[in-house]
Amino acid sequence: MKTDILFSVVVPTYKSFFLKECIDSILLQSYTNFELIIVNDASPENIDEIVSSYSDERIKYYVNEKNCGAVDVVDNWNKCLEYSSGNYIICMGDDDKLLPNCLSEYAELIRKHPNLGVYHAWTEIIDEKSAFYELQSPRPEWESCMSLLWNRWNWRNRQYIGDFCFSVPVLKEIGGFIKFPLAWASDDITAVKCAQFGGVANTQTLCFQYRQNRYTISSVGKTDCKLEAVNLEKKWYVSFLKDYGKYIEDSVPDNFFDTEKKILKLVQGGLEQRFLYKQKMELIKDMTVCLWNVFFWARNFEKYNITKKTLLVSFFYAIIKRVTK
Numbered sequence: 432m433k434t435d436i437l438f439s440v441v442v443p444t445y446k447s448f449f450l451k452e453c454i455d456s457i458l459l460q461s462y463t464n465f466e467l468i469i470v471n472d473a474s475p476e477n478i479d480e481i482v483s484s485y486s487d488e489r490i491k492y493y494v495n496e497k498n499c500g501a502v503d504v505v506d507n508w509n510k511c512l513e514y515s516s517g518n519y520i521i522c523m524g525d526d527d528k529l530l531p532n533c534l535s536e537y538a539e540l541i542r543k544h545p546n547l548g549v550y551h552a553w554t555e556i557i558d559e560k561s562a563f564y565e566l567q568s569p570r571p572e573w574e575s576c577m578s579l580l581w582n583r584w585n586w587r588n589r590q591y592i593g594d595f596c597f598s599v600p601v602l603k604e605i606g607g608f609i610k611f612p613l614a615w616a617s618d619d620i621t622a623v624k625c626a627q628f629g630g631v632a633n634t635q636t637l638c639f640q641y642r643q644n645r646y647t648i649s650s651v652g653k654t655d656c657k658l659e660a661v662n663l664e665k666k667w668y669v670s671f672l673k674d675y676g677k678y679i680e681d682s683v684p685d686n687f688f689d690t691e692k693k694i695l696k697l698v699q700g701g702l703e704q705r706f707l708y709k710q711k712m713e714l715i716k717d718m719t720v721c722l723w724n725v726f727f728w729a730r731n732f733e734k735y736n737i738t739k740k741t742l743l744v745s746f747f748y749a750i751i752k753r754v755t756k
Contacts, residue, residue, distance in 0.1 A: 438466075438742075441469075441520060443508050445472045456531075457486070466489050466515070468515055471501075473495045501613060502613055508607075512602065515599060521595070527640060540632050547628065548624075550597075551570065551590070553634050553635065554640065567590070567594075570582075570588070573631070573695075574631055577695050578694060579674070581620065598625070601625050602621075602625060605624045658713055672702070676692075693742050710735075
């Protein structure tokens with residue numbers, strides 16, 4: 432097997448619960464030309480002890496002097512990018528796992544579809560005991576930027592930062608991983624931005640394991656921070672979709688132009704409903720925990736661009752959820 436492609440597998444680390452499983456899965460790759468970069472985000476847990484138990488020369492270990500924290504966790508992703516020296520980078524959670532064939536599948540896909548900004552691994556979701564939980568929907572071997580976005584917005588695709596492999600030059604060209612509070616939509620938007628350069632190629636074999644667990648940032652982040660991130664995400668997409676219309680006229684091949692333009696119109700048309708739905712889901716979860724939180728949102732609905740109707744509907748569904756528990 433040719434090993435001319437150097438992968439940087441980076442693990443921005445704070446939690447120790449599943450870190451050993453994560454490291455073991457990377458070191459067991461059938462494709463051996465990679466570096467493993469672990470950046471400890473000033474964690475109080477026993478990260479040093481776990482990493483020091485390995486003697487593999489491919490492991491490069493760094494410790495942040497100051498904790499980036501959950502809200503600014505993407506800063507640690509970009510620190511990992513700074514330390515990397517590979518052609519391609521995979522930024523995975525400290526609780527996720529690579530299947531043994533992951534890098535070899537990526538290498539073959541890159542050779543078949545060279546010069547793309549992003550590649551994607553078919554993924555299975557596992558639980559805290561590493562047991563199978565759910566399978567990610569299969570994807571075509573190649574799809575356009577708008578196809579990636581359309582399928583994501585219509586809930587056909589679940590995806591995470593770790594199941595993408597990015598071209599390092601392209602990722603650096605767009606300014607690194609796109610930062611939002613709590614890494615909200617940072618994975619989606621970074622992938623979309625990189626897919627602007629020729630689309631995305633997808634493996635047709637399972638390669639990655641995402642761990643669903645109680646310790647993820649999305650499980651512990653505060654609702655006000657999430658709603659702030661929703662507004663920032665919407666603002667970003669409004670700007671991107673406007674500019675993308677001009678981009679496809681100049682850059683998309685004729686045989687894909689009409690399709691890409693049609694999907695762009697569909698995405699633009701569904702933008703308001705998508706972000707309204709996101710607001711509702713976060714508000715319902717918050718008020719289901721404590722109905723009295725409605726008074727906080729009633730005082731601050733304008734600050735978070737929430738309409739009175741959205742707040743009332745969310746409160747109504749929160750009551751239903753509490754009653755039917």
